[in-house]
Amino acid sequence: MDLEYTEQYQVYREEVRRFLKGWPLTGEEADRPGAAGSFRKRGIEAGFVCRNVPTEYGGAGQEPDALKDAIVRQEFYAARAPGDLTSQGAGLLVPTLLEFGTEAQKKRFIPKALADEERWCQGYSEPGSGSDLASLQCRATLDGDDYVLSGQKIWTSNAREADWMFGLFRTDPSASKHAGISYLLVDMKTPGVEVRPLKEMTGGMEFNEIFFNDARVPAENLVGKPGEGWAVSRATLVHERNLIxxxxxxxxxxxxxxxxxxxxxxxxxxxxxxxxxxxxxxxxxxxxxxxxxxxxxxxxxxxxxxxxxxxxxxxxxxxxxxxxxxxxxxxxxxxxxxxxxxxxxxxxxxxxxxxxxxxxxxxxxxxxxxxxxxxxxxxxxxxxxxxxxxxxxxxxxxxxx
Ligand SMILES: Cc1cc2nc3c(=O)[nH]c(=O)nc-3n(C[C@H](O)[C@H](O)[C@H](O)COP(=O)(O)OP(=O)(O)OC[C@H]3O[C@@H](n4cnc5c(N)ncnc54)[C@H](O)[C@@H]3O)c2cc1C
The missing domain is CATH 1.20.140.10 (Butyryl-CoA Dehydrogenase, subunit A, domain 3)
Incomplete structure (x- = not known):
């Protein structure tokens, strides 16, 4: 088994390294607010970051190439490039929308998620539904052109910093448990959405509870079809596990x-x-x-x-x-x-x-x-x-x- 990369890919690796050398990756410069976003922007312009996201949605629009993806991942990790490339927006929502989103959703949400102008959190888990996620009880009831949300989420990482949430809600309680779930995009500033922090054993407060008290979300924020949110959520979970x-x-x-x-x-x-x-x-x-x-x-x-x-x-x-x-x-x-x-x-x-x-x-x-x-x-x-x-x-x- 020959594990060496061919010359073409070794050249590519050198290009990635040159790009990374030109960026202050450590110290205060790398930590300042917005650094990850501007790093990502330069990475996209150079063609190394968000390689497979089309340019019309703000990505680098490169041809798919798993070897190049692997090289970028290895080199970025080795250089400790700003970790935010794996954020819930760029890392989880964007590939999910590319697969399941409408054209309008892709144009509206992907560029801002990539540029870090809008930050995302993941609203899946509930107090009684973690491993058995499909038992979730948070309701989304269609009322005119809106879904009305009620119920609670828990363990929502970074919810206090997030502008938006992608989440799972039960839209059809009469359907079997996997079939009655829908995937919605929720503006965290919507009246009726309340975020409360939870303290963790690390001492940090990354986790949150989210309460929905008749929060109204436009029905156009539904990703995939009503009741087909389980398939959409599984796609997101695959990306999450791959990132971990x-x-x-x-x-x-x-x-x-x-x-x-x-x-x-x-x-x-x-x-x-x-x-x-x-x-x-x-x-x-x-x-x-x-x-x-x-x-x-x-x-x-x-x-x-x-x-x-x-x-x-x-x-x-x-x-x-x-x-x-x-x-x-x-x-x-x-x-x-x-x-x-x-x-x-x-x-x-x-x-x-x-x-x-x-x-x-x-x-x-x-x-x-x-x-x-x-x-x-x-x-x-x-x-x-x-x-x-x-x-x-x-x-x-x-x-x-
Ligand atoms: C660092 C971190 C970040 C997180 N971020 C988010 C987030 O952003 N958004 C979000 O929605 N959720 C988030 N979560 C929640 C996470 O998805 C749940 O904690 C996880 O799915 C487990 O659910 P639970 O905590 O309810 O545990 P439970 O489901 O109650 O499980 C308790 C224990 O029982 C075991 N168990 C349960 N069912 C079975 C079974 N059928 N077979 C064998 N063993 C079983 C589990 O393995 C576990 O050891 C996060 C969790 C952590 C730790």
Whole structure:
């Protein structure tokens, strides 16, 4: 198996690197408000960002090329380019609208989502409907040219900063649970939409509850047909899981763990020389490699246009990434010992970036619980892999239970 890229793609990789060098990626410049948006704009102009989104909707309008997509993803991650490229607007809504949106919706919403002029949140989960999302109860009742929304969403990330929400609502309570759901775009400033923050174990407040009290949404904001929102939402979820699965992140974070093991000491010797730790590291490296191989299989199947075969590794990507990231970060946390336990809490829980300080590692460990739940918890991923990937029976419970 030859894993080298051909010369044409190596040249492309160099072009991507040159582009990234010309942009301040670290420090205050990268963090200032609007930096991610203007970075994205330049990336689109250069043809590297939003490659597959047509120019009439504000994208780069490039020919589809999975290898180029992969190179861009690898290089942007390696350079720690502003992470906002994976925001809910650009990362989740835009590909969903490209597939299911009307022409008017594409023209109205995609350019602003790409330019970061309008920010989005995802309104799926409800207090009683997470893993069993199709049981959701939030209602949208057609009244003239509007849908009237009532009910509650929960765990809505970034809702307070969001201008818009794409969400799931029950439009036909008499239909079977999957059939009565519709996908709506909701302006967060609509009267009757109330957002309340929730504090997380990380100390941050990214999560929110949303209450709908007879909020009116124009019926033209329906994506797909009434009652067919389940299919639309599944498309969004596939994009979400693909964004969460990141083999480059696993490898980089594992390398950071090795660096940590060189710096920290056990019994006066570098921890990396400790036999028990070495065994643990080898085991984790096995997971990292399996994740990388799985991602390559998915990638190869995708390039060859083998959608069915691509399914299994694709489903495994999220499970593997999140599980392995937790293993890496737990190992770092254990390695830090008292230093880890005493590490001061940071105001800003930065998420999945590079973690070289004790505080950074501890934050990353706490944060690592979230991605294994978001976008479908790990148990649900296992169910999906078993049922859809391998054709196992859907319900293995004995009839009496
Ligand atoms: C970081 C983060 C960000 C999130 N962002 C958003 C967001 O922006 N928008 C949004 O709508 N939601 C968001 N969520 C919510 C997320 O989608 C739900 O938490 C998730 O779907 C699980 O639902 P739940 O919390 O209700 O847990 P439950 O469904 O109650 O599950 C509890 C436990 O039971 C297990 N379980 C449940 N059913 C089964 C089954 N059939 N077989 C085996 N095990 C099962 C689950 O795996 C889990 O371990 C986010 C969550 C996190 C952690």
């Amino acid at each position: 699965a990141n083999p480059n992140m696993m490898r980089d974070t594992f390398n950071d763990l090795l660096d940590l093991a060189r710096r920290v000491e056990i019994n006066g010797r570098p921890a990396l020389e400790d036999r028990a730790l070495r065994q643990r590291l080898v085991e984790i490296e096995g997971y990292v490699r399996t994740g990388e191989t799985s991602s390559m299989l998915q990638f190869t199947a995708g390039v060859r246009g083998e959608p069915l075969k691509a399914m299994r590794p694709m489903m495994m990507g999220k499970l593997y990434s999140t599980d392995t990231m937790q293993r890496i970060q737990k190992c770092a946390y254990d390695l830090l010992g008292a230093e880890g336990m005493l590490a001061p809490a940071s105001e800003d829980v930065a998420g999945w970036g590079r973690k070289v300080t004790a505080t950074g590692w501890v934050e990353a460990y706490i944060f690592s619980m979230g991605p294994s739940i978001a976008g479908g918890a790990s148990n649900i991923q296992l169910n999906i892999i078993g049922e859809r990937g391998y054709g196992l029976p859907r319900d293995m419970r004995p009839p009496s239970s």
